[in-house]
Amino acid sequence: MISFLQQNAFWIIAIVKIALLLFIVLTVNAYLTWFERKVVAHIQSRWGPHRVGPHGLLQPAADGLKFLFKEDPTPAGVDRFVYYLAPFLALALSLTALAVIPFSPRPLEIFGQKIYFWIVNPDIGLLILFAITALSVYGIALAGWASNSKYSLLGGLRSSAQMISYELALTMSVVGVLLMANTFSLQSIIEQQDHGKWGIGFLGWNLFAWTRNGLLFPQIIGFICFFTSAIAETNRVPFDLPEAESELVAGFHTEYASFKFAMFFIAEYTAMITVSCLATILFFGGWLSPFPDTKFFYITHFIPSITLIPFGLWVIYDGIKYETIFGKLILPAVGFAMFAIGGTLIALPGVNDFIQPIFWFTAKVFVFLFFYVWSRGTLPRLRYDQLMNVGWKLLLPVSIANVIVTAAVVLWRSHP
Amino acid sequence: MSAVLLIFFVLAGLAVLGALSLVFQKHPIHSALSLIVVMVCLAGLYLLMGAEFVAAVQIIVYGGAIMVLFIFVIMLLNAGEEEHTDFSKLARFAGLPLALALTASLAALVIRPDASISAPAPVFIPKATEQISTMLFKDFVYPFELTSFLILVAILGALVLAQREKK
Numbered sequence: 001m002i003s004f005l006q007q008n009a010f011w012i013i014a015i016v017k018i019a020l021l022l023f024i025v026l027t028v029n030a031y032l033t034w035f036e037r038k039v040v041a042h043i044q045s046r047w048g049p050h051r052v053g054p055h056g057l058l059q060p061a062a063d064g065l066k067f068l069f070k071e072d073p074t075p076a077g078v079d080r081f082v083y084y085l086a087p088f089l090a091l092a093l094s095l096t097a098l099a100v101i102p103f104s105p106r107p108l109e110i111f112g113q114k115i116y117f118w119i120v121n122p123d124i125g126l127l128i129l130f131a132i133t134a135l136s137v138y139g140i141a142l143a144g145w146a147s148n149s150k151y152s153l154l155g156g157l158r159s160s161a162q163m164i165s166y167e168l169a170l171t172m173s174v175v176g177v178l179l180m181a182n183t184f185s186l187q188s189i190i191e192q193q194d195h196g197k198w199g200i201g202f203l204g205w206n207l208f209a210w211t212r213n214g215l216l217f218p219q220i221i222g223f224i225c226f227f228t229s230a231i232a233e234t235n236r237v238p239f240d241l242p243e244a245e246s247e248l249v250a251g252f253h254t255e256y257a258s259f260k261f262a263m264f265f266i267a268e269y270t271a272m273i274t275v276s277c278l279a280t281i282l283f284f285g286g287w288l289s290p291f292p293d294t295k296f297f298y299i300t301h302f303i304p305s306i307t308l309i310p311f312g313l314w315v316i317y318d319g320i321k322y323e324t325i326f327g328k329l330i331l332p333a334v335g336f337a338m339f340a341i342g343g344t345l346i347a348l349p350g351v352n353d354f355i356q357p358i359f360w361f362t363a364k365v366f367v368f369l370f371f372y373v374w375s376r377g378t379l380p381r382l383r384y385d386q387l388m389n390v391g392w393k394l395l396l397p398v399s400i401a402n403v404i405v406t407a408a409v410v411l412w413r414s415h416p
Numbered sequence: 417m418s419a420v421l422l423i424f425f426v427l428a429g430l431a432v433l434g435a436l437s438l439v440f441q442k443h444p445i446h447s448a449l450s451l452i453v454v455m456v457c458l459a460g461l462y463l464l465m466g467a468e469f470v471a472a473v474q475i476i477v478y479g480g481a482i483m484v485l486f487i488f489v490i491m492l493l494n495a496g497e498e499e500h501t502d503f504s505k506l507a508r509f510a511g512l513p514l515a516l517a518l519t520a521s522l523a524a525l526v527i528r529p530d531a532s533i534s535a536p537a538p539v540f541i542p543k544a545t546e547q548i549s550t551m552l553f554k555d556f557v558y559p560f561e562l563t564s565f566l567i568l569v570a571i572l573g574a575l576v577l578a579q580r581e582k583k
Binding site (some may be wrong): 081135142144 | 443445446449452456459468469472473475476479480481483485487488491492494544545546
């Protein structure tokens with residue numbers, strides 16, 4: 001038995017990692033919908049979900065059950081094969097993209113097996129992500145075409161036109177980072193932003209682009225172009241024209257119900273997570289802490305605890321005065337768990353050091369996810385001609401200019 | 417080696433099936449979908465030969481950009497099922513012999529013992545992408561630039577045609 005485990009360790013570790021990542025991502029997806037509804041509600045002076053569970057925390061579970069038990073009608077006159085293929089394609093591709101994201105450089109050692117925090121780490125990680133993005137338009141476009149409905153068809157058409165337009169700007173805006181990194185490997189891109197003991201911290205990220213050779217061209221413009229076109233690629237507000245509720249009912253997924261609709265939904269949220277991870281890796285130093293890795297700044301290693309302990313205490317306080325008995329039981333328990341984790345991290349410095357990269361990576365990703373939700377709560381949808389103008393006449397020329405300037409500066413710094 | 421061979425045959429089989437389905441499907445969208453399957457299988461074959469960069473570019477350019485454009489146009493024209501006309505007279509008489517001749521010549525080329533097109537062993541060369549770019553921008557920079565010039569001419573041609581229609 002043990003020899004079998006050792007011989008097949010590679011496969012077992014890979015499968016367990018995939019299952020774990022899927023579980024985490026799907027849970028995060030579920031709670032992202034809760035988070036989004038809460039934040040948008042508060043932007044609009046509402047409460048958002050608060051009936052199902054304390055603070056509406058069980059709303060995602062209720063939604064999931066509803067998706068499973070709803071009737072799943074197939075409209076008349078659909079192209080059956082493509083109609084069923086489209087949601088699978090959308091979901092499978094968006095989940096596959098997460099496989100190449102590296103979350104932390106430090107391996108976990110269990111029974112002599114080094115377990116890294118990524119599923120695969122190919123040399124062409126970034127290109128694989130772009131390849132998956134390029135294919136993921138088919139899920140939406142084919143869903144729109146196969147549904148046999150004019151709203152869906154318009155949604156599918158819009159989405160393919162939008163994807164073609166914004167993919168150019170998306171790819172061009174990353175070239176600046178590639179010129180500085182000299183590699184497609186996501187892990188190496190993060191590592192070359194790390195200046196360790198040299199002590200410049202977040203100034204070494206590609207967004208600010210300090211290196212030992214001096215200041216390169218900061219990728220602020222590149223980042224703005226990247227994130228704008230990434231929002232368009234994920235079909236989110238203000239670029240959600242493929243599903244524009246006020247014009248196209250629900251756009252490409254008008255004719256989808258029940259779990260097939262949920263698959264599009266999960267695909268969209270997973271794409272949001274992937275894009276946030278990519279923005280973190282390319283421009284914000286991935287798992288690197290914003291503080292320099294020096295003795296003076298060692299105190300910043302306690303930031304996870306410093307955030308968790310007061311927040312846990314607040315959740316306990318909030319839970320004690322919560323109206324329902326269920327809330328009075330659950331919320332203090334959650335708060336105590338947070339408090340306990342924060343305390344454990346202070347007590348065990350080894351564990352604390354180990355989770356630093358994961359903490360910073362997750363924190364940065366959540367900032368971007370919040371940005372997604374924030375823009376949904378505040379920005380109006382673009383008109384179709386405005387969308388095309390922004391893509392072709394603004395983002396593409398600006399990102400090409402960014403590539404030229406970056407290339408010049410990199411050349412000048414390497415041959416002074 | 418057997419695993420690699422197995423993957424090769426699965427991908428090659430899928431590619432051939434996709435190509436056949438491309439020809440025999442009646443609806444243009446189904447044909448386009450089959451073509452995407454062929455493209456992705458080809459990318460897999462490139463990956464099997466250790467050409468990571470070519471594989472990724474194959475998917476990004478052919479599987480992504482070009483095929484999206486195909487599908488976009490088919491959807492925009494709302495093309496229905498094709499009506500098969502009677503095949504051309506040339507195809508009726510010369511089709512089968514020509515196809516046989518092509519297959520025979522290809523088979524002869526592959527079977528020949530001193531075949532010059534033997535598949536290279538799948539080796540993952542580190543920095544393969546860097547080697548490609550060095551070759552492209554140093555050794556073959558003039559052909560590369562000429563190709564880009566050709567594409568520029570094509571873009572200009574498309575623009576001129578589109579502008580003429582506006583008037």
